Amino acid sequence: MSLSAMAGSRQKLSSVLGRAVSPWRAEGVSGRGLALGGSGGHLVRPRTGPSVVQTYSTATVSSTSPAEDHSQARPFSDIPSPPSVPFFGNLFHLWREGLLSKDKIKKNHILMFSNMFNQYGPIFRWKMLNVEMVCIKDPVAVQELFKKEGKYPARIDIKPWRRYREISGKATGVFLSDGKEWQKTRTIMARPMLRPKHVSTYVRNLDMVSSDMSERLRVLQARADGIEVPDISDELFKWALESICTILFNERMGYLQDNIPQNAQDFIQAMHTIFLTTNALLVPDADVHRFLRTKPWRQSMEAWDTVFRVGEQVMDRQLQEALEREERGEEDEDQPNFLAFISSTGRLSKDEIYSNTIELMGAAIDTTSTTLLWTLYELSRRPELQDRLHQEVTQVIGQDKVMTWDDLKDLHLLKAVIKESLRMYPVAPAISRVLQEDTVIMGYKLPAKTCVAAQVYAMGRDPHLFPDPDQFKPERWLRTGEAHDDINPYSSLPFGFGPRSCIGRRVAEVELQLFLAKMSQQFVVSQVEPEEVSSVAQPILMPETPLHLRFVDRK
Numbered sequence: 001m002s003l004s005a006m007a008g009s010r011q012k013l014s015s016v017l018g019r020a021v022s023p024w025r026a027e028g029v030s031g032r033g034l035a036l037g038g039s040g041g042h043l044v045r046p047r048t049g050p051s052v053v054q055t056y057s058t059a060t061v062s063s064t065s066p067a068e069d070h071s072q073a074r075p076f077s078d079i080p081s082p083p084s085v086p087f088f089g090n091l092f093h094l095w096r097e098g099l100l101s102k103d104k105i106k107k108n109h110i111l112m113f114s115n116m117f118n119q120y121g122p123i124f125r126w127k128m129l130n131v132e133m134v135c136i137k138d139p140v141a142v143q144e145l146f147k148k149e150g151k152y153p154a155r156i157d158i159k160p161w162r163r164y165r166e167i168s169g170k171a172t173g174v175f176l177s178d179g180k181e182w183q184k185t186r187t188i189m190a191r192p193m194l195r196p197k198h199v200s201t202y203v204r205n206l207d208m209v210s211s212d213m214s215e216r217l218r219v220l221q222a223r224a225d226g227i228e229v230p231d232i233s234d235e236l237f238k239w240a241l242e243s244i245c246t247i248l249f250n251e252r253m254g255y256l257q258d259n260i261p262q263n264a265q266d267f268i269q270a271m272h273t274i275f276l277t278t279n280a281l282l283v284p285d286a287d288v289h290r291f292l293r294t295k296p297w298r299q300s301m302e303a304w305d306t307v308f309r310v311g312e313q314v315m316d317r318q319l320q321e322a323l324e325r326e327e328r329g330e331e332d333e334d335q336p337n338f339l340a341f342i343s344s345t346g347r348l349s350k351d352e353i354y355s356n357t358i359e360l361m362g363a364a365i366d367t368t369s370t371t372l373l374w375t376l377y378e379l380s381r382r383p384e385l386q387d388r389l390h391q392e393v394t395q396v397i398g399q400d401k402v403m404t405w406d407d408l409k410d411l412h413l414l415k416a417v418i419k420e421s422l423r424m425y426p427v428a429p430a431i432s433r434v435l436q437e438d439t440v441i442m443g444y445k446l447p448a449k450t451c452v453a454a455q456v457y458a459m460g461r462d463p464h465l466f467p468d469p470d471q472f473k474p475e476r477w478l479r480t481g482e483a484h485d486d487i488n489p490y491s492s493l494p495f496g497f498g499p500r501s502c503i504g505r506r507v508a509e510v511e512l513q514l515f516l517a518k519m520s521q522q523f524v525v526s527q528v529e530p531e532e533v534s535s536v537a538q539p540i541l542m543p544e545t546p547l548h549l550r551f552v553d554r555k
C-alpha cells in the first residue's frame with residue numbers, strides 16, 4: 001500500500017516539512033471501538049454491561065448502586081486511613097513504618113498498598129503533603145470508577161514530565177494531554193494503533209523482527225556456550241525499540257545486533273532514567289526539585305532532552321526520505337505505517353506529530369520488554385507449559401511458516417500465558433483517575449478532583465479474586481479452565497480501561513504473541529540457577545535482580 005493510500009484529509013507532506021509535494025490520501029477504514037477485551041475469542045474478556053459476579057467479599061461497605069445515593073453516602077473523612085496529622089497527612093506514619101526509605105518505596109506496591117488493604121479493607125486513603133489519593137481494589141468499585149470517569153478521563157498529573165514540555169516548548173502528546181486536546185489526538189491515533197484492520201497490517205514486518213530476534217538469541221546462546229544469554233533485558237529493550245519503529249515508520253532500524261547506533265542506545269537509556277527518577281520527583285513536588293535543581297530533576301530533564309533529540313533526528317530522516325520518494329514518484333511503500341497515517345490527516349501540527357510519535361517510542365520500550373521478561377521468567381519455571389505451548393504453536397503455524405494475523409487468533413494458550421503474566425506483573429501497578437465531579441464510590445462521597453487509584457497489582461494478587469494468586473496458571477483464563485467464569489474482568493486491567501486505556505495495547509499484544517510463538521517453536525527457556533525473583537516498582541514493575549536465562553534449541 002502506498003503512502004498516498006494511507007493518507008486522510010489531503011494534507012500535503014510539504015505542510016509537515018514545509019515543501020510542495022503531492023497530497024496523501026486516506027484509506028477508508030470503518031468500524032469503531034477500542035481494544036477493551038482480550039485478544040482471543042476463547043479468552044475471558046472485560047464486559048461492559050452490568051457488574052459481573054463479585055468474588056471479593058471483605059468489603060466493609062456496599063460498593064454498588066445503592067451507595068451511589070449521595071444523600072446516604074458517608075463523608076470522605078470516614079474512609080479508613082493510616083494515622084494522619086494536619087497538613088503533613090500520613091507522612092510521619094509512613095516514615096515511622098519505614099515506607100519512605102529509598103529501598104522500601106520501590107517495594108511499596110506490596111509493602112504499602114497490598115498491606116494497607118489487608119489492614120483497612122478494600123478502600124483507604126492516604127495523604128502526603130500535597131499528594132492525596134484514594135486506593136481501591138474492589139473490582140465492582142473499579143468498574144464504577146471507569147463508568148464515572150467522564151468524557152475526558154484524566155490520570156494523576158505526572159508533573160515533572162509535563163514541566164519538561166512547558167520549559168522546552170515541546171508539544172504535549174496523547175499521554176500527557178487532557179480534555180479536548182487529548183480527545184482530538186486520541187481520536188486520530190486510535191485508528192492506526194487500535195483498529196484490527198490497521199494492526200493486522202503490521203504483522204508481516206513484526207514477524208520478521210521476531211524471526212531476527214530468534215536468530216539473535218541463537219547467536220548469543222552459542223557465544224555463551226550453554227551458559228546464560230548475557231544482558232537479556234538489554235536485548236529485549238532493543239527488540240522492543242526495533243518493533244515499535246517498524247510499526248511507526250515501516251522500516252527496519254537494525255537494532256538487533258551487537259553494536260547499535262549510539263543514538264538508539266542513548267534513547268533506551270534516557271527512557272530508563274526518566275522512569276527511575278519519576279518517583280523521587282513527585283515528593284514533595286516537582287517544582288521544589290526544579291527550584292533546587294536537584295540531581296533527579298537534572299537527570300530527568302537531560303533524559304527528556306535526549307529522547308527528543310534522538311526522536312526528532314529519526315523522524316526528520318523518515319520524513320525526508322518519504323518526501324524524496326514522493327518527489328521521485330516512487331510508490332515503494334507496500335505497507336501502511338503510523339507516521340504516514342497521522343501526518344496525512346492534516347489535523348496535527350508538525351510538533352504534535354513529533355511529540356506523539358516520540359511518546360509512542362518511549363512508551364513502547366520498557367513496558368513491552370518487561371512484560372516479556374516476566375513471561376520468560378515464568379515459562380522458564382514451567383517446562384511442561386512450554387511443551388504445551390510448543391504443541392499449540394506447531395499445530396496452528398507449523399515450523400517455518402510466516403505468521404499471519406489469522407494464525408494469532410488461534411493461539412489461545414499463548415494469549416492466556418500473556419494475560420496471566422500481566423495479572424501477576426502488571427507494568428503499571430496502579431491506574432489512576434482524577435474525578436471530574438463529586439462521585440460516590442463504595443458508599444463514600446468523593447469530591448471532584450480526588451485522585452482514585454485502582455490498585456491493579458493488589459487485585460491481581462488477591463486470593464478472593466484469584467485462587468492461588470502467586471501461582472502462574474494461564475489455564476484460569478481459558479474457557480475450558482475450571483474457574484474462568486468466576487473471574488471478574490475488572491480484577492485484572494493491566495492496560496487500563498475505557499477511552500483512556502493503553503493505546504499501544506494491540507500492538508504490544510501482537511509483538512508479544514509473535515515473539516513468544518517464535519520462541520516456543522524453536523527454544524526451551526530455562527533459568528541457569530532456578531531462583532525466585534521478586535518485583536520492584538520504579539515505577540514500572542521490574543524484576544528486582546537480573547534474570548539469568550538460557551535458550552536451548554529444540555532441534
Ligand code: HEM
Pocket residue numbers: 155174175176186244359360361363364365367368371426427428431432494495496497498499500501502503504505507508
Ligand atoms: C505490555 C505492554 C504495555 C502495558 C502493560 C501498558 C500499560 C498501559 C497502561 C496501564 C496505561 C494507562 C491506561 C489508563 O489510564 O487506563 C497505558 C497508557 C498508554 N500507553 Fe501503554 N502499555 C503497554 C505498551 C504500550 C505500547 C507498546 C505503547 C506504544 C505503542 C503504549 C502507549 C501508551 C500511551 C500513548 C498511553 C496513554 C494513552 C492515553 O492517555 O490516551 N503502551 N499503557
